[in-house]
Amino acid sequence: MKASVLHELGAPPVVEELDLRSLRPHEVRVRLAASGVCHTDLSIRDGSMPALLPTTLGHEGAGVVAEIGSGVTRTKPGDHVVLSWVAPCRACLHCLRGAAHLCVHGLDHGFGDPYADGPAGPVWPAMGCGTLAEETLLPETAVIPISAELPLEQAALLGCGVLTGVGAVVRTAHVRPGETVLVVGCGGVGLAAVQGARLSGAARILAADPSPSARERALASGATHVIDPAADDVPAAARELTDGHGVDHGIEVVGLSTTIRSTYDATRRGGIVTVVGAGRFDDDVSIPALSLMADAKQIRGSVFGSTDPDRDLPPLVDLVLRGALDVNALVTRRIGLADVDGAFAAMTAAEVARSVVVFG
Ligand SMILES: [Zn+2]
Ligand SMILES: [Zn+2]
Structure with a gap:
């Protein structure tokens, strides 16, 4: 599958072919339909936000579940899902106090083992998501099933920009x-x-x-x-x-x-x-x-807008569906995977609110 991979801080990401590792228990493989380019991706490229390199950029996406690992109960192949860069553990002090956005393990999945192999060796998913790619794999707690009524191109922005x-x-x-x-x-x-x-x-x-x-x-x-x-x-x-x-x-x-x-x-x-x-x-x-x-x-x-993705994403989907929340107003450009660096330039020049990569 193709992914937008950052090899070197400050350099443009390159599109390359990656092989995802096989799923472990409680992991889900998702085929992305759309992924927003967020300012934090630019911060990762420039080194002001941490990431293990090389890394697949992107942490704001929506798609369809392609495969589930053993023990996954909350979703199944074919489900439409929004991805969350916080994967709450539901067991730490903050999770137990109802503050999933502060989960001390919420970002572990981006800093553990590599999730894929590329032409130059192992690759990690930025913020545990790596949504600027045709596919990704995540812990099931970072995968939130949503109504299939909402076009996935609109759903993509809910996971970071809109929740935040x-x-x-x-x-x-x-x-x-x-x-x-x-x-x-x-x-x-x-x-x-x-x-x-x-x-x-x-x-x-x-x-x-x-x-x-x-x-x-x-x-x-x-x-x-x-x-x-x-x-x-x-x-x-x-x-x-x-x-x-x-x-x-x-x-x-x-x-x-x-x-x-x-x-x-x-x-x-x-x-x-x-x-x-x-x-x-x-x-x-x-x-x-x-x-x-x-x-x-x-x-x-x-x-993360002090939100809990499980609690707050489904109502946001409802608000978009009934026209109370206008996600289209945030999308000003639809681009391809090769145009991510151009999206950074447009973002810096404040030409666009959001560029969204749409996968064919
Ligand atoms: Zn973001
Ligand atoms: Zn936690």
């Missing part, structure tokens, strides 16, 4: 009807956050992004106001749009200390700042110590 963006608003920030929300950064995850704010009944949804096309997509996804950070001071613009108070919820989806600070400044006293963007390990955020106490804002980290 909608989850950040619904599960991390707990936005309530009538509140005001600012989303800083309107790539695929940011647009999903805008849609999450709309689904939550936010009264005003402000979206900030320097790209005019990203601001247009934010308006189409439900933003009520857009801010151009290149032209306007984001905290000042947010205060102006909220009677001088600042927003109830600042949602940061960029991952830079500067945008985290400006999201903090745009959030009202007592408000909630949710950090979704994946920043660098050496990029410290500076916040005045007095403000941390006196302004009583809460800062929340949001990994």
